[in-house]
Amino acid sequence: MKQSEQIYLVDDDPAICHALGLVLESAGYDVIQLNAASDLLDAIDEQQRAVVILDHYLGDMSGLELQAELNNRGIEYPVIFISGCGDIALSVKAMKAGALDFLEKPVMNEDLLASLRMAFSRVDDLNETSDLKEIAQERCSNLSEREREVMQYIVSGMSNVQVAEHLGLSVRTIEVHRSNINKKMGTRTLVELVRMADLCPACKLKN
Numbered sequence: 743m744k745q746s747e748q749i750y751l752v753d754d755d756p757a758i759c760h761a762l763g764l765v766l767e768s769a770g771y772d773v774i775q776l777n778a779a780s781d782l783l784d785a786i787d788e789q790q791r792a793v794v795i796l797d798h799y800l801g802d803m804s805g806l807e808l809q810a811e812l813n814n815r816g817i818e819y820p821v822i823f824i825s826g827c828g829d830i831a832l833s834v835k836a837m838k839a840g841a842l843d844f845l846e847k848p849v850m851n852e853d854l855l856a857s858l859r860m861a862f863s864r865v866d867d868l869n870e871t872s873d874l875k876e877i878a879q880e881r882c883s884n885l886s887e888r889e890r891e892v893m894q895y896i897v898s899g900m901s902n903v904q905v906a907e908h909l910g911l912s913v914r915t916i917e918v919h920r921s922n923i924n925k926k927m928g929t930r931t932l933v934e935l936v937r938m939a940d941l942c943p944a945c946k947l948k949n
Contacts, residue, residue, distance in 0.1 A: 747862055748792035750785065752776045752808070753824070754801045758847070762795070762824075765851050771858070777801075779808040788817060793842075793861040795854075798825040798832060806832075809839050820861035824849055877928075878941035884926045892919040896932070897939040 749771045753759040756777060763773045776782050779800050786792075794812070798805035809821055823836045826847040833844035842864065843857040885893065895905045902920065906913045929935040 746772045746791070747858075748787075748790040749773045749858070750776060750782055750792060750794045750819075752779065752782050752794065752800065752805075753797040754778060754799070755797070758797075762849070762854075765854070766858075769855055769858075779803045779805075779811075782808065783811065786812075786817060786819075791862070791865055792819050793858060793865065794819050794821045796821055796823055798823055798827070798836075806835060806839065809836065809841065813840065820864045822854070822857050822861060824854075874938075875941045878938045881927045881938065882942040885923065889919055889923050889926070892916060893923045893927075893935070893939060896920060896923070897936045 747770070749766055751759055751763055751766065751773055753762070754777050759775045759777060763775045766773045774785060776785060779802050782794070782796075796805045796808060800808065803811075805823055805825070812819070812821070820842040821836075821840065823833070823841050823844040824847055825832065825844070836844050842861050845853055845857065882890065891909070892905060895908060896902075900908065902913050902916045905911075906916045909916075924930065924935065927935060927938050929938055
């Protein structure tokens with residue numbers, strides 16, 4: 743079962759924050775209302791399935807500065823900006839920095855809810871990728887040093903014959919390694935193996 747859909751709503755105007763909070767709660771979201779960037783940094787829980795709705799003009803730092811701080815901390819929650827100023831340059835900066843959407847106040851409820859649906863879809867995609875990374879890294883750790891070396895060459899596009907020639911081994915030996923690699927990585931095809939290797943830095947061929 744999925745976690746509840748958590749929203750961190752950050753706006754230094756308590757009245758706006760409260761009004762938007764009511765709209766979001768009535769739509770079924772679990773809302774934490776905050777009035778400062780520092781409050782978000784103190785409150786945020788990376789284990790939550792969450793989205794950040796962020797006013798650009800905050801008292802202690804700008805929304806862009808707060809977004810940059812979240813990025814620096816490796817917090818990958820989708821960010822939806824809201825602003826009372828329809829500044830195109832500002833919206834472009836926010837989007838380039840990874841913001842999902844930039845909405846101008848007064849925010850239309852349907853526009854905000856549509857952005858949130860898209861944002862939580864991205865959260866699920868990120869969570870799925872994160873889970874796969876953990877699986878790939880765990881399985882890769884079970885490979886022997888030689889198996890990892892063989893896999894790196896295989897996923898780079900080399901055939902069994904080419905790998906054998908490169909490592910000075912027999913083709914039969916490479917075939918055995920490849921079979922063991924697929925078993926340990928839980929893959930059946932080259933495409934699946936490449937995908938798993940892409941999720942595990944230790945499995946990638948070093949240039």
